[in-house]
Amino acid sequence: AQSVAQPEDQVNVAEGNPLTVKCTYSVSGNPYLFWYVQYPNRGLQFLLKYITGDNLVKGSYGFEAEFNKSQTSFHLKKPSALVSDSALYFCAVRAYNFNKFYFGSGTKLNVKP
């Protein structure tokens, strides 16, 4: 069965500090992994994806994510957080031969000045 876990409901970080939002997945076959961000009362916006290749993927707004096959993880990172990064972040996975995406439960990121 395909699934995604985001173990933290909320992450708090001070502005200027590095941030990590965790994601682990379970999928049959090679995973396609995505991160989306949702600002209040808005739809989800695409941040970055991992399909194949380099395990470190760079995306929008200075975010990056590291794919770790042995730990089945795809953690989202940013070297220096901004207050404007405060939002809800979703990790998603789909299997190579499976059309549906599965989303995690979301992690609320709070960046304090």
Add this chain to the structure above:
Amino acid sequence: DVKVTQSSRYLVKRTGEKVFLECVQDMDHENMFWYRQDPGLGLRLIYFSYDVKMKEKGDIPEGYSVSREKKERFSLILESASTNQTSMYLCASRVTPGQALYGYTFGSGTRLTVV
């Protein structure tokens, strides 16, 4: 840029009403999806459609139906709204099933309250 438009940002309906949520995309995408978003549960797939007049049940289809008469429009129907269907509803579209390189493009969401 692809645009996915959901006709209503906020809706308030009464229990037992028939409710239509409309979604339109402007980039000729084959695949369209309806999700509901609830705190702590993330996004759950209600229905999706590969192409016109085609539909597939997602993970939580009970109490919902869909209609896709034209490629650009995918409607979610609550046959008889209930309070447990109060939620944020998100529509998404994507190019084709085989193009796994692409993620979804989402609409802004419709927050439905059933009273």
